[in-house]
Amino acid sequence: MKIYDVEGFPNPARIRIALAEKNAKDKVEFVAVDVMNGEHRSEAFKTKNPDAVVPCLELDDGTFISQCTAITEYIDAAFEGQNLTGTNAKERGLVHMMNRRAEAGLLDAVGDYFHHATPGLGPDLETYQNKEWGEKRREVALSTMAYLNDILAKTPFLAGNNFSMADITAFAGLGFADFAKIEIPSNLTNLAAWREKVAARPSLAS
Ligand SMILES: N[C@@H](CCC(=O)N[C@@H](CS)C(=O)NCC(=O)O)C(=O)O
Incomplete structure (x- = not known):
């Protein structure tokens, strides 16, 4: 494949x-x-x-x-290995929900900011830009970070006790935020601690 x-x-x-x-x-x-x-x-x-x-x-x-x-x-x-999408009906629903929130509210929101409110991929590829929309999406990314921080006060990972696809999506979203120079608020300490824990996983450390 x-x-x-x-x-x-x-x-x-x-x-x-x-x-x-x-x-x-x-x-x-x-x-x-x-x-x-x-x-x-x-x-x-x-x-x-x-x-x-x-x-x-x-x-x-x-x-x-x-x-x-x-x-x-x-x-x-x-493939065998770490389950990423949930092992039962409840987990599958929760993983999908949190993945969607991390995707729409963080990763895609950062992407919209990057493509619309910064030079993005450059003038040849950014053929339509709407700066106001991009700035709005930056606000959405920041409020999603705060939401995820609140979730992580209650559970070790975004969809509960186990690492999942939702954590991967949010982790990629924070990496994109760094690249796009959206500063992650320093008061989001649960998010910072979770990020450090996820970054130490062998899948990311390699
Ligand atoms: N929702 C899509 C998003 C994919 C996406 O936006 N990929 C970016 C790279 S990170 C891309 O190909 N961008 C090209 C472009 O914006 O023209 C997915 O989950 O695969």
């Missing part, structure tokens, strides 16, 4: 972490996509992923799966 991505970008990082949690990174061929030169928007790439973003998974039978949440669902079911 293949993963089309760019190493170091926030959404591709989610999949690389998920694979590392499953000890499955060497079971996948990584195919580099030249995002900075717009390869992801080519017709050839859009036949693989009509969303025109990375990452994208290609199975050996030619099936393409995009969107990190969906790719992580596949990885979780396909």
